Amino acid sequence: MIVNDRITDYIRSLEPEESPLIHEIGKKARQNGVPVIREETAAFLKTMTAAMNPKAILEVGTAVGYSTLLMAEVMAFDCHITTIEKYEKRIPEARSNFEKAGETKRITLLEGDAEELLKGLTGPFDLVFMDAAKGQYLAWLPRILELMRTGGMLISDNVLQEGDIVESRYAVERRNRTIHGRMREYLYELKHSPLLTTTIVPIGDGITVSIKK
Template identity: 30%
Template sequence: MHFLPESLENYITLHSENEPAILRELTRETHLKVVQPRMITGHYQGRVLSMLSKLIQPSSILEIGTYTGYSAICLAEGLTNDGLLHTIDINEELSEMQRKFFDRSGFGDKIIQHTGDALKIIPELDQVFDLIFIDAEKKMYDAYFEAVIEKTRTGSIIITDNVLWSGKVVEPLDKKDMVTRNLLAYNKKLKNDPRVETVILSVRDGLTLCRVL
């Protein structure tokens, strides 16, 4: 769903930072080889994530939902010299493709891959994260948030993707649509959660930024 006219979206993209060549190649390969390629982060949102990471200058990043690795590379662009990014995905079949592009991006030694259930992996990560990106199973967003906030400090940023869900969050709710129901509850929770301050950005399918208090 386009929240802005396509011509305006194109103008915004053209007047934002160029997409790195390695990410253009990753996009092509994702569309050729992977099911549901529309799940890839994409040029404009990728540059937004990159800019946010560069502004935060994190030494530690956690990503839930690697897919083919596009967003991880964007986020890694803002890491400090000795920083590390941990990324978790349930799909083992994509790990080889992820690693190929991580290494070619120049951030290979900064990106640590984890395969499996994020809710089991997160408690085993013995560190505090400056920046967290949640972009995995939508019905699990609340559980992911509760798991990651235990790994933050005051000032840490938690970003959540797809919070507008193609506009379904403002449409009449289908009683059978549990994904939208869960997202509505999640968005309401973050708005009222005293542990964070929250703002939703209308970037692509919606990005929520939470700053831990």
């Protein structure tokens, strides 16, 4: 628990209903254990997207397209999202969801490993949302920064790891120690990079918001 459960429940109770399609996508994903962003994180992402008024968005980690469509719902008509997904079993569902939403022209889904696909992108991107393999955030960061415009925003999800981030590496499960260490390094880099101004927001599973100087 990062934020008091009663506070989280109250925040969620204030949220207006999502569109029927997006609500169904999120509900189905959570029931099936698909790692989509939490409801309070969804509201935060939509607000940041609206505030940035981006023309080009990069998302690393599509899953079934839930967060992609949340951003599409509030972005300008002439904005375009490039989203990357590696897990083959989720890609057809994401494509189907984009078709149902009528967003296939404003969303480009790239299939494959993010490290390789990022090399082929040109940018610049106004907004980047990272929500894929947490242990790779630090490795992807240099290329992400190259693709971002000055003044662009980078949002990274799941950075507090259910609160485990404050524990010593020996207090977390052995299988999570590598990710734990890399996430700590990532957070340190975000906060100390001369290229970024970063805040850590303790909602959902923890989010960072970084602005490229």
